Amino acid sequence: MQKSRLTDLGISIEGCEISHLAFRTLTYPEYLEARARLEEHAQANLENVWNGRPISKILLRSPLDLGDGFSVRMIELIPPMHQCVYRMGLEHVGVVIGEGVDEFGKTHRSVLTGQQYQGPVNEPYFIRFEDYTNVKFYRRSLKDVCEMEGRPFAGFVHVERWQG
Template sequence: MTTSEPIGDIIGDYRAFAELQRHRLLDRGVDIAGYPLSHLAVRVADWDLYVHQRALLERHATANSENLWNGRPISLIVLAEPLTVLDGAPLSVIELIPPVHQRVYRMGLEHLGVVVGDDVDDFARTHRAALSGQQFQSAEVEPYYVLFEDFTHVKFYRRSLYEGALSQGARFEGFTHVENWVPQRLVTATGPNPLPR
């Protein structure tokens, strides 16, 4: 997809993605107008594409934090210039996620993070019928989420993913990468299989 816009050329039409997710939420009775945005998450199908997209995104960034989570590196990339989506809302963080190893996920633009704040639990109770569940990623990061039919999500956070990472000791000082990581082997009912490269 050519968007003649650097970040869009790398990750796809993020404005259209955010707008689609907002309309889907409105159809379910959830209005995110006025809430700040946390991040956009992008999943890639193989390790080589992850490394390539990470390098391209870092050309437009001031820092990253890459750590192992669930056995694989995930990079939070802080853009030098915030993206603008949903009527001008700024968005400064891209979560880049390499190949999956457990279940079906959407490749490309996969989820939009919304910061609800300290009222996130009340928000979840109010919109219980629209929500699909809650993730327990860490003591600091426990988003509620809506899963759509195309395996994309919107996730609702108490604090932004960036703030959650800082509270867990992440440092956003230049660019660092997990070293000596080798793509895992996927163990299935038919035996071990290498992850896509």
């Protein structure tokens, strides 16, 4: 659906890597249950606190086939929202544009919703659709960004003592 929506806006993602799928849960207990179920299929989980709550970056053992030649190995699992209105369930798809992401942003400025600051090496452009789902466009994959920030994917790292 998101690929079709992008095509309708004049954006082709053919040949682009899918960085990750972001999935939001309505409650913290749902987050913990989803995390446990996803970890059964994962080689690593890097969980840290972001905007006051834990977020998991789960690296799957095998790529998930999305069809049309696309696959993904990372799920970003996000517990209840901290701001704004977000879609529960599949909330966004991360697309790696690469070093041309700023030119991409200029070219498609008229259809982009904005740009989000997520840290010094991660400022994706994004489109928010009417159903509150998003597509975010990155210079680097989420996995690469985490590793650049000194957070390698080595085993299962969980936030300790966080109260939901």
